[in-house]
Amino acid sequence: MLMRWLGAAAVICGAAALGFYYASQEAQRAQDLLELKKALLILSSEIEYMRTPLPAASLNIGKRSERWVGPLFTRFGEYLAQSEGETAYQVWIRVIAEIKGQAHLAEEDWKVVEGFGKTLGYLDKQMQQNAIRYTVDYIDEKATSLQAQADKNKKMYRSLGVIGGLLLAVVLW
Numbered sequence: 001m002l003m004r005w006l007g008a009a010a011v012i013c014g015a016a017a018l019g020f021y022y023a024s025q026e027a028q029r030a031q032d033l034l035e036l037k038k039a040l041l042i043l044s045s046e047i048e049y050m051r052t053p054l055p056a057a058s059l060n061i062g063k064r065s066e067r068w069v070g071p072l073f074t075r076f077g078e079y080l081a082q083s084e085g086e087t088a089y090q091v092w093i094r095v096i097a098e099i100k101g102q103a104h105l106a107e108e109d110w111k112v113v114e115g116f117g118k119t120l121g122y123l124d125k126q127m128q129q130n131a132i133r134y135t136v137d138y139i140d141e142k143a144t145s146l147q148a149q150a151d152k153n154k155k156m157y158r159s160l161g162v163i164g165g166l167l168l169a170v171v172l173w
Contacts (some may be wrong), residue, residue, distance in 0.1 A: 019161015026150035091116030
């Protein structure tokens with residue numbers, strides 16, 4: 001009888017943990033996007049005011065960024081400094097492929113990030129500023145909607161986890 005109670009408690013706790021995990025995923029995506037926005041704004045100021053070359057600017061951003069964004073820009077700067085015959089976009093895509101598993105971004109977010117890479121080191125200063133502004137606008141819009149959605153769904157995911165665990169425990173009893 002004790003084993004049944006322990007099993008039921010384990011099922012309920014596991015399902016509740018799963019509900020809490022899903023509740024945190026949308027908030028993680030919004031935080032990742034906001035960290036990328038911060039890095040892009042730093043890149044914008046590096047281009048506009050300091051006129052730093054792209055490899056050095058990327059390394060500076062990598063040192064000042066957290067989460068997955070720091071390694072993204074650090075590796076990009078290192079690979080770009082060492083690249084021979086590769087365009088900045090090719091290096092950007094290679095680094096994204098290495099970093100992709102560390103972030104909580106959706107495929108649509110990655111497409112925007114990859115699209116931004118097409119402008120790196122290719123266009124003049126004004127065009128790069130416009131590309132950064134476009135990407136930052138996308139991030140602002142997406143992060144705002146994700147935060148609202150996360151707040152709305154957080155209680156639902158948690159409740160579904162607990163109730164689903166209770167239901168599963170009763171069914172397996």
